[in-house]
Amino acid sequence: MQIQLLEIIPTYFEKSVITESEIWGRKVVFNQGEHVHIIAPSGSGKTSLIHFIYGMRKDYEGRILYDETNIRDLTLETFSTYRQKNISIIFQDLRLFADQTVRNNLELKRQLNPYHPPQKIDEMAMALGIQDKLGRTARTCSYGEQQRIAIIRSLLQPFNFILLDEPFSHLDDANRLKAFELIKSECELRNASMLFADLKELEFFTNEKRLRL
Numbered sequence: 001m002q003i004q005l006l007e008i009i010p011t012y013f014e015k016s017v018i019t020e021s022e023i024w025g026r027k028v029v030f031n032q033g034e035h036v037h038i039i040a041p042s043g044s045g046k047t048s049l050i051h052f053i054y055g056m057r058k059d060y061e062g063r064i065l066y067d068e069t070n071i072r073d074l075t076l077e078t079f080s081t082y083r084q085k086n087i088s089i090i091f092q093d094l095r096l097f098a099d100q101t102v103r104n105n106l107e108l109k110r111q112l113n114p115y116h117p118p119q120k121i122d123e124m125a126m127a128l129g130i131q132d133k134l135g136r137t138a139r140t141c142s143y144g145e146q147q148r149i150a151i152i153r154s155l156l157q158p159f160n161f162i163l164l165d166e167p168f169s170h171l172d173d174a175n176r177l178k179a180f181e182l183i184k185s186e187c188e189l190r191n192a193s194m195l196f197a198d199l200k201e202l203e204f205f206t207n208e209k210r211l212r213l
Helices: 044-053 076-086 102-112 119-127 143-155 173-190
Strands: 001-009 027-031 035-039 060-066 086-088 161-166 195-197 209-212
Touching: 001 044, 027 195, 027 209, 044 086, 044 161, 044 195, 076 086, 086 143, 102 119, 102 143, 102 195, 119 143, 143 161, 143 173, 161 173, 173 195
Parallel strands: 035 195, 035 209, 086 161, 161 195
Antiparallel strands: 001 027, 001 060
16 A cells, blocks of 8 residues: 655645645655654644544645545545555544443454454553553543553554554653554554654654654
């Protein structure tokens, strides 16, 4: 799979604002299997970019192609089915079911978009240090714990690309590294791409491609 951004610009941006961007207004190609660190200072449109690529918003000029298909041309049903099989996402606002248990939040995703067996939930929870939170409601977890829940949820479905919008903002250094290694290992197992957008450059991105928004 390939994702192409062809001169996309948010309609609410002044064109003079984007002159230094390596993404807005340019041709950018993301190939399956590569990992890209998008460095996006506050106000540069980080969340908008993630939402545009995921197809949640269309308030932009230019074109976004999945392979050779303009995503504006996809019907809602076709788009939904395509994303279930090919694109996962971690939203900045997480979007958990607050009154459901952590396990239910994860199991619901796993059943809707099957990829891993049920025991993978426990394995990933153990890897990220939240195995003792599986029986609690998401509402009672700290924001850092909720971020780890959202990370695991995103990895339970099939994907060729995973979009990450500032997913580690409430994690300490040790937990950021654990989460990054888990995401990276899942991507490598699937030959999938990681598009990781954050406010600043993160130290554990070493050989990954970097673009400034």
